[in-house]
Structure formats: structure tokens, C-alpha cells
Amino acid sequence: MALQKRRRGPATTGHQRSAWMKKSGENRPMVQACPNCAAPRIPHRVCMSCGFYNGVQVVAAKSADAE
Ligand SMILES: [Zn+2]
Incomplete structure (x- = not known):
């Protein structure tokens, strides 16, 4: 099993998490039009x-x- 050598600090984690969120946001838009009234x-x-x-x-x- 792979083990990390060092604990990652909050800044490093935040940078990587920001990239993940951006990537997932591109694939899955969080707002869609309502099929009944077409509102977001x-x-x-x-x-x-x-x-x-x-x-x-x-x-x-x-x-x-x-x-
Ligand atoms: Zn609606």
C-alpha cells in the first residue's frame, strides 16, 4: 500500500481541492432550467x-x- 511521506498543509490541500471543484463543476453544472417553468x-x-x-x-x- 502506498504511503505518503509528509502530511500536506492546508494551503496545498486547498490548491488541489480548488482544482478538483473547478473540474467537477465543468462536468456537472449545478444549475439547470426547470422543465415546468424554465426557472434556474x-x-x-x-x-x-x-x-x-x-x-x-x-x-x-x-x-x-x-x-
Ligand atoms: Zn419550476
Whole structure:
């Protein structure tokens, strides 16, 4: 099993972690358009503007047009 020779300091860890986050962010955009109302929405989360998830309204919409 490979063992590291020295512990990495917080600055070195931060530099490498920043590169990982940037790379993963390019591959997986964290904001997508809602299929119901086309508002920006985080994937696999309920849309905060219309309250829809997977084609079903699961929470009350923020705007006044619902009910
Ligand atoms: Zn929506």
C-alpha cells in the first residue's frame, strides 16, 4: 500500500481541492432550467419558483398565482 511521506498543509490541500471543484463543476453544472417553468433550479431539488418536482407539485409555489 502506498504511503505518503509528509502530511500536506492546508494551503496545498486547498490548491488541489480548488482544482478538483473547478473540474467537477465543468462536468456537472449545478444549475439547470426547470422543465415546468424554465426557472434556474438545482438538479434533483424542488423548483423554488413553481414547487414542482418530477412533474408533480410537491410544495406550495412561492408566487401568488397558485391558489
Ligand atoms: Zn419550476
